[in-house]
Amino acid sequence: MPLIIAAIAILLIGFLIFKMNPKKEKKWISPSDSFPLKWKVILNDKVMFYRALSEDEQKRFEYKIHEFLLNCTISGVRTEISDLDRILVAASAIIPIFSFDNWKYYNLEEVLIYPTMFNDKFETDGKDRKIMGMVGNSYLEGHMVLSKQSLIHGFENETDKKNTAIHEFVHLIDKKDGAIDGIPEILMNKQYAIPWMDFMNKKMDEIYEGESDINPYGGTNQAEFFSVASEYFFERPKLLKKKHPELYNHLEILFRQNMSTKKLTK
Numbered sequence: 191m192p193l194i195i196a197a198i199a200i201l202l203i204g205f206l207i208f209k210m211n212p213k214k215e216k217k218w219i220s221p222s223d224s225f226p227l228k229w230k231v232i233l234n235d236k237v238m239f240y241r242a243l244s245e246d247e248q249k250r251f252e253y254k255i256h257e258f259l260l261n262c263t264i265s266g267v268r269t270e271i272s273d274l275d276r277i278l279v280a281a282s283a284i285i286p287i288f289s290f291d292n293w294k295y296y297n298l299e300e301v302l303i304y305p306t307m308f309n310d311k312f313e314t315d316g317k318d319r320k321i322m323g324m325v326g327n328s329y330l331e332g333h334m335v336l337s338k339q340s341l342i343h344g345f346e347n348e349t350d351k352k353n354t355a356i357h358e359f360v361h362l363i364d365k366k367d368g369a370i371d372g373i374p375e376i377l378m379n380k381q382y383a384i385p386w387m388d389f390m391n392k393k394m395d396e397i398y399e400g401e402s403d404i405n406p407y408g409g410t411n412q413a414e415f416f417s418v419a420s421e422y423f424f425e426r427p428k429l430l431k432k433k434h435p436e437l438y439n440h441l442e443i444l445f446r447q448n449m450s451t452k453k454l455t456k
């Protein structure tokens with residue numbers, strides 16, 4: 191009898207702990223197999239960021255890619271998914287958080303890949319298909335939607351300061367504190383949030399006044415500004431440093447990566 195009481199007590203305590211901590215993050219599985227050679231070939235061929243890493247860093251990058259793919263499902267909707275698609279999604283996830291050793295995308299379960307751009311009803315034919323990617327909320331919580339065309343294009347054209355998948359993963363990083371608002375509290379000290387917001391507003395004003403080479407979509411709101419500026423930072427860091435040194439410095443501190451010294455070459 192005392193054993194039953196003890197067992198009930200343990201269950202009750204466990205339940206209470208779960209109730210008090212409902213957002214308890216599920217454990218991620220760690221890779222146990224070695225990194226597949228064919229994935230390494232894709233990284234070498236398609237991902238400039240990976241090629242610019244030292245051998246040790248490449249190993250760390252591979253591990254994180256492997257871990258990501260073990261823990262997040264990537265599904266095709268009206269399209270087949272290849273290893274290339276999987277690797278490019280995972281690379282987009284890892285590039286922005288590469289300096290954060292213990293980062294895990296607990297807020298992501300599945301990435302849905304559509305063949306082309308889509309509209310707000312997720313239709314891939316007809317007019318008004320302008321959406322290249324999005325981070326889901328409400329019934330799509332825990333999901334990201336990407337157009338395969340835009341995913342591939344982000345890694346093919348390395349000079350246009352655009353990478354849709356990185357853009358969407360930066361929204362997820364921003365969302366980790368609960369709100370997609372351009373203020374990734376998880377990456378910054380609290381006292382840094384207000385100056386960062388003021389600075390973003392100043393840079394958005396430059397976009398409105400037509401005095402900026404930053405993608406005008408960044409003028410939509412602070413969340414889009416942060417994601418658009420991050421795409422620029424990871425795609426054309428040297429150009430960003432030259433044209434927007436202060437913005438470059440902010441992003442270098444936030445992402446803890448000195449991108450401008452990396453040899454990003456085809």
Ligand SMILES: [Zn+2]
Pocket residue numbers: 357361413414417
């Ligand atoms: Zn966006």
